[in-house]
Amino acid sequence: MEFSAKKRAEAAERPRDWEEIRSDFPILKQSVRDHPLSYLDNAASSQMPQDVIDRLVWYHSGEHSNVHRGVHTLSQRATRAYDQAREKVARFINASETKECIFTSGTTESINLVAHGFGRLFIGEGDRIVISAMEHHSNIVPWQILADEKGAEISVIPMSDRGELILDDFDEMLEGAKLVCVNHVSNALGTVNPIEEIVDRAHKKGVPVLVDGAQAIPHMAVDVQELGCDFYAFSGHKMCGPTGIGVLWGRKEWLEKMQPYQGGGDMILSVTWEGTTYSDLPFKFEAGTPSIAAAIGLGAAIDYLESIGMDRIARREAELLAYGTDRLQELGGIRIVGEAADKASVISFVVDGVHPHDIGTILDDEGVAVRAGHHCAQPVMDRLQIPATARASLAFYNQEIDIDRLVAGLYSVKEIFGV
Amino acid sequence: MSMRALYQEVILDHNRKPRNFGALEKANRRAEGENPLCGDNYTVYALVDDQGVIEEVKFEGQGCAISKAAASMMTVRIKGKSIEEAQELVQGFRHMLTGELEGGEKELLGHLTVFEGVAQRPERVKCAVLPWHALLAALEGGEKASTEGEHDVWHEE
Numbered sequence: 001m002e003f004s005a006k007k008r009a010e011a012a013e014r015p016r017d018w019e020e021i022r023s024d025f026p027i028l029k030q031s032v033r034d035h036p037l038s039y040l041d042n043a044a045s046s047q048m049p050q051d052v053i054d055r056l057v058w059y060h061s062g063e064h065s066n067v068h069r070g071v072h073t074l075s076q077r078a079t080r081a082y083d084q085a086r087e088k089v090a091r092f093i094n095a096s097e098t099k100e101c102i103f104t105s106g107t108t109e110s111i112n113l114v115a116h117g118f119g120r121l122f123i124g125e126g127d128r129i130v131i132s133a134m135e136h137h138s139n140i141v142p143w144q145i146l147a148d149e150k151g152a153e154i155s156v157i158p159m160s161d162r163g164e165l166i167l168d169d170f171d172e173m174l175e176g177a178k179l180v181c182v183n184h185v186s187n188a189l190g191t192v193n194p195i196e197e198i199v200d201r202a203h204k205k206g207v208p209v210l211v212d213g214a215q216a217i218p219h220m221a222v223d224v225q226e227l228g229c230d231f232y233a234f235s236g237h238k239m240c241g242p243t244g245i246g247v248l249w250g251r252k253e254w255l256e257k258m259q260p261y262q263g264g265g266d267m268i269l270s271v272t273w274e275g276t277t278y279s280d281l282p283f284k285f286e287a288g289t290p291s292i293a294a295a296i297g298l299g300a301a302i303d304y305l306e307s308i309g310m311d312r313i314a315r316r317e318a319e320l321l322a323y324g325t326d327r328l329q330e331l332g333g334i335r336i337v338g339e340a341a342d343k344a345s346v347i348s349f350v351v352d353g354v355h356p357h358d359i360g361t362i363l364d365d366e367g368v369a370v371r372a373g374h375h376c377a378q379p380v381m382d383r384l385q386i387p388a389t390a391r392a393s394l395a396f397y398n399q400e401i402d403i404d405r406l407v408a409g410l411y412s413v414k415e416i417f418g419v
Numbered sequence: 420m421s422m423r424a425l426y427q428e429v430i431l432d433h434n435r436k437p438r439n440f441g442a443l444e445k446a447n448r449r450a451e452g453e454n455p456l457c458g459d460n461y462t463v464y465a466l467v468d469d470q471g472v473i474e475e476v477k478f479e480g481q482g483c484a485i486s487k488a489a490a491s492m493m494t495v496r497i498k499g500k501s502i503e504e505a506q507e508l509v510q511g512f513r514h515m516l517t518g519e520l521e522g523g524e525k526e527l528l529g530h531l532t533v534f535e536g537v538a539q540r541p542e543r544v545k546c547a548v549l550p551w552h553a554l555l556a557a558l559e560g561g562e563k564a565s566t567e568g569e570h571d572v573w574h575e576e
């Protein structure tokens with residue numbers, strides 16, 4: 001089942017066009033409410049191409065068993081596929097070692113793992129945790145829980161009206177800090193944050209950096225060594241993979257010092273009533289039977305993305321973003337929220353006089369799927385003094401026609417509401 | 420269902436110019452209604468006399484057109500009614516939204532049937548019902564109604 005090698009060889013010969021690539025996604029071929037589906041909610045969850053779906057079917061029909069436990073053939077097949085998926089992840093983000101990649105259930109669990117395994121050990125009373133103003137709740141709440149428990153304090157890196165981090169006082173903020181938590185790309189605004197600069201400055205003061213990469217990993221080539229960060233977290237379901245799988249990449253030096261997050265099978269070398277020795281990385285952090293199928297599906301998603309090429313994907317999405325931004329601006333009465341100079345293909349917007357929830361319903365009626373709400377980033381909404389936004393988030397398999405349908409839908413919104 | 424059937428002119432009008440909008444200083448009942456998932460947030464104020472008649476009712480807050488129009492039309496409708504009558508209206512309103520109208524309820528609701536289209540949009544039912552739940556909470560001496568968690572009036576029965 002080496003889709004990947006074949007795909008890569010093909011791609012090298014002849015780059016497939018975007019029309020063809022879109023047709024890899026069976027879910028996009030349906031109609032919703034009598035309109036062709038335009039799926040613009042990719043930041044919430046992306047769709048799976050047929051290759052990934054087939055890989056899951058193949059696993060369940062020919063390979064399924066538990067991993068690392070059986071002498072029998074199926075268990076060996078499952079184990080091999082599972083281990084290969086981890087190797088694919090390591091290659092994809094350029095980890096220096098495969099064992100630095102821990103499978104989790106998603107970004108949320110990855111961050112919680114660091115909050116427990118690292119935070120409990122290294123963050124104490126009076127210590128500071130520095131968090132950016134544009135985080136998803138999953139990179140806020142675990143730190144609030146930890147800070148409450150330990151008597152640590154949280155400092156927030158402020159953000160401009162355009163949605164860019166203001167790093168003027170960052171160096172002072174790092175005094176007494178034990179960790180910096182920042183997303184690579186904001187899910188609510190699309191801002192791409194200057195991770196390398198943040199890491200450089202934090203490391204100068206000896207402070208490690210955790211990067212929430214949930215929204216970056218589907219849109220650009222990520223090289224954790226180049227970024228220089230200490231932890232990088234992401235989810236499979238936002239990068240054409242299945243739900244229930246995510247990754248925490250961490251520097252070996254930290255991971256080795258950290259405590260296990262959960263106890264159980266698969267994470268121990270030996271258990272006696274006198275005590276237990278934990279397994280080595282990555283298994284120390286993977287208690288219990290993992291999401292085997294989902295991990296293998298994630299591996300297939302990586303093969304698929306690589307068959308197109310992350311740089312090509314980034315260029316295509318930049319085109320779509322520029323087209324979408326222009327087309328939205330030509331409609332009066334619409335304000336784009338998040339205007340950072342460096343942006344991923346996320347367009348958050350508000351329409352004067354119409355609540356985002358109503359926009360979402362009317363667009364859905366025309367087959368256009370967007371998200372309306374605070375996008376699990378309430379502090380961002382509070383900072384910008386808006387209750388919510390509508391958000392169109394684009395993937396490489398979207399096309400100009402999807403944006404045209406969005407714009408047509410917004411004309412309907414304006415007509416119905418008389419604005 | 421067309422969007423025009425959902426967003427009827429009456430609803431849009433109440434959304435643009437909500438009636439009885441603002442705080443009611445002399446209120447003796449007050450409750451908040453919130454939908455944490457979409458950020459809708461209203462406060463409903465009522466002045467109830469000794470006989471249990473709602474003399475005045477106002478609301479303030481923010482949210483989508485459906486919830487705001489529902490709140491506005493509710494205040495118009497509920498003024499001068501007894502607590503029992505208000506409870507019957509809430510009941511009827513809920514039945515309409517879940518497509519379970521019982522005999523006589525449609526007549527009871529009258530104008531409020533402009534919200535009938537919401538029943539076709541299950542994900543918006545919570546919006547329409549939110550202000551009514553806040554009112555109910557206020558009348559029954561509660562402080563809060565929510566579409567989620569422990570204050571979720573919808574699932575209490």
Ligand SMILES: Cc1ncc(COP(=O)(O)O)c(C=O)c1O
Binds near residue numbers: 105139183212376
């Ligand atoms: C920036 C960011 N961080 C974290 C998450 C949480 O990801 P998950 O729900 O897959 O754990 C999301 C998903 O919405 C996100 O956009």
